[in-house]
Every structure is written in C-alpha cells, then in structure tokens.
Amino acid sequence: GENVGLHLPTLSVQEGDNSIINCAYSNSASDYFIWYKQESGKGPQFIIDIRSNMDKRQGQRVTVLLNKTVKHLSLQIAATQPGDSAVYFCAERYSSYKLIFGSGTRLLVRP
Amino acid sequence: EAQVTQNPRYLITVTGKKLTVTCSQNMNHEYMSWYRQDPGLGLRQIYYSMNVEVTDKGDVPEGYKVSRKEKRNFPLILESPSPNQTSLYFCASSDRTLNYGYTFGSGTRLTVV
Numbered sequence: 001g002e003n004v005g006l007h008l009p010t011l012s013v014q015e016g017d018n019s020i021i022n023c024a025y026s027n028s029a030s031d032y033f034i035w036y037k038q039e040s041g042k043g044p045q046f047i048i049d050i051r052s053n054m055d056k057r058q059g060q061r062v063t064v065l066l067n068k069t070v071k072h073l074s075l076q077i078a079a080t081q082p083g084d085s086a087v088y089f090c091a092e093r094y095s096s097y098k099l100i101f102g103s104g105t106r107l108l109v110r111p
Numbered sequence: 112e113a114q115v116t117q118n119p120r121y122l123i124t125v126t127g128k129k130l131t132v133t134c135s136q137n138m139n140h141e142y143m144s145w146y147r148q149d150p151g152l153g154l155r156q157i158y159y160s161m162n163v164e165v166t167d168k169g170d171v172p173e174g175y176k177v178s179r180k181e182k183r184n185f186p187l188i189l190e191s192p193s194p195n196q197t198s199l200y201f202c203a204s205s206d207r208t209l210n211y212g213y214t215f216g217s218g219t220r221l222t223v224v
Contacts, residue, residue, distance in 0.1 A: 043215030
C-alpha cells in the first residue's frame with residue numbers, strides 16, 4: 001500500500017547482497033508460519049511457508065529459518081534484486097482459522 | 112486466474128454516508144476476511160467468515176458490518192463512516208486449513224472527510 005512503509009523498520013542492502021529479515025512471533029502454540037511480500041499499491045503475496053516441525057525451508061532464492069526456542073523466524077533472500085524492494089511481514093497460524101500478522105520490515109535495494 | 116477482487120480501488124466519501132466495499136473470490140474458499148492496514152499498526156482483522164451465513168468479529172469490528180450470503184462474496188459495509196476509518200482495506204480468502212495463508216485482494220484506499 002502507499003503508506004504502509006511509514007514507521008516500519010527498514011533494511012537497506014546493496015543489489016546482489018543477501019538480505020536477512022527477522023520476525024518475532026507471539027505464540028508457542030502456532031503451528032505454521034508464512035512470509036508475505038507487499039509491493040507498493042498491491043496486496044500482500046505469499047512467498048514461502050514453514051511448519052513448526054521444521055527448522056528450515058528453501059525456495060527459489062529465499063530461505064526461511066524457524067527457531068521455536070526463542071519464537072523467531074527469519075527470511076533470507078539471496079542475491080537481492082531491485083524487484084525485491086517491498087515490505088515483508090510474517091504471519092503465524094494460531095488456530096485453524098486465525099492468522100496473526102507481524103508489523104513488517106521494509107526492504108530497500110540500492111542499485 | 113485465481114484471485115480476490117475488491118472494488119472500488121479508491122474511494123473518497125463524507126462522514127456519515129453509507130458505503131459498501133465489495134469482495135469476490137473465485138477459488139471456492141470457505142474462509143474470507145477483511146483487514147485494515149494503517150501505518151505503524153500493520154494488518155488488523157475487522158471481520159471474518161468461516162462459511163456462508165457464518166461471520167464473526169475480528170480485532171477491530173466497531174463501525175463495520177459484513178454479510179456472507181454466498182460463498183464467493185463478502186461485502187464490507189460502513190453504515191456511518193467516520194474519519195478514523197480512513198485506511199487501506201484488504202479482503203482475503205483461504206481454504207479451511209489456512210495452508211498457504213490468505214490470498215489477498217489489491218486493496219481499497221478509503222478516505223473519509
């Protein structure tokens with residue numbers, strides 16, 4: 001969205017570098033986690049997910065790590081590109097019908 | 112193409128004038144939900160529906176109404192909009208497992224003056 005980036009923590013990286021975006025989640029009982037990407041003027045889009053019985057999952061250029069001990073998720077983006085500039089946020093599935101969203105991190109990619 | 116369609120994309124209205132934001136999904140999803148997104152506050156759930164004729168309040172339901180008469184449609188109604196409802200609104204849908212989370216619409220930017 002147009003103003004969704006205001007007040008968000010911002011990560012600035014050089015094009016080609018790797019990016020790491022972090023998220024602390026709320027509930028030990030959450031069993032499933034998702035990373036979303038939100039580009040300006042668009043709705044959030046699914047990037048990658050991970051279940052609580054896993055600690056790592058890899059996609060194309062993205063990797064999600066889950067540390068249940070400290071309730072922490074991270075999203076790693078390899079070889080960051082200008083098209084990766086967006087707001088990223090995590091979501092946890094707290095129950096069969098409830099997703100809780102984090103507040104997000106804005107990623108800026110410097111050319 | 113699988114999608115959630117909401118209309119309008121942009122809306123400017125005056126305080127107290129009833130409005131409806133429409134939402135439709137073509138994925139035969141059971142779950143539908145409305146969120147508002149405000150700077151610094153992230154996505155907050157307004158109402159959700161687990162199936163036809165089944166709706167429930169989310170975290171910020173005051174000032175909003177919804178209905179789910181058909182599986183594909185989930186309109187958001189503001190009976191008497193106020194300036195504090197100026198926000199970016201998203202409709203979203205999911206199957207009953209929430210695997211892959213919600214599929215979101217493109218958003219409705221609402222301004223109440």
